[in-house]
Amino acid sequence: MRLENVWLRYHRRGSWVLRDVDVRIGPGEVAVVLGRNGVGKSTLLQVAAGVLRPGRGRVIDRPARVGWVPERFPADQPFTVARYLTGMARVAGLARSAADETVTAWTDRLGLAAFRGVRLPELSKGTAQKVGLAQAMLRPPGLLVLDEPWEGLDAATRDLVPELIDEVLATGGAVLVSDHRGETVRLPGARRWTVADGTVTEETSSGDEAMAVVEVAVPAARVAGAVARLRAEGHQVLRVRPEAEPARPPAPDPAAVDGGVPAVGEAR
């Protein structure tokens, strides 16, 4: 699939959120979309999924079946979990009995069995997100688009996300996933697209690229935010250590980096 010279803005006279974006993703590939809040990651994913239509440019070779998991599952619909998912399975082309079986399997797998009879508006945010994930996976998608899929999920389901991604890749699907919290570490083989100033650049780092280690001190209360920001900007966070612990010298080469240098952030 290719986004070919895609431009997008939300209002006719508004500024362009995406400007001349040209990216491709192939079968069996996963790309993580990184960037600061508000930079256009969701917008890019929605164009890829076909939810938004570009103002200029086009999307070509989008797989026929797209699984789309929005950042916030729209739970303001008057259905129970089972009714909603069965309806979505039918829309996706499954016969009634196959739809029922698939919904049972996915609700079991995602820990939703106890919620089958619960109406969507009554679900917690995390449980609603699981319904969103189930909905996207009811039939194996040729393109799975996940907008901040780790947001609001419990630990067990967060661990399941890479598994689901691997399953889509194994059936020849492509996966796009945004991540501003640094969960990307869970997808070590992923390509990395960074959105900034309306454009998307792909990191072309190879394993033998020279690396440098930068030690950064931050107030203890702000560690989580600083780590998330560094990761969102594409840096590897090697380790977080308390200030009292003495620093070892920075690694001179990538091999030493792999050995675990006590730096908070590593700049590329």
Ligand SMILES: Nc1ncnc2c1ncn2[C@@H]1O[C@H](COP(=O)(O)OP(=O)(O)OP(=O)(O)O)[C@@H](O)[C@H]1O
């Ligand atoms: N429906 C909309 N109408 C108007 N402007 C919008 C709409 N959705 C997003 N925008 C604007 O487009 C820009 C990009 O938003 P987008 O949600 O794509 O960013 P993001 O990188 O996904 O942010 P975050 O990390 O906070 O999820 C922002 O300036 C946002 O305010």
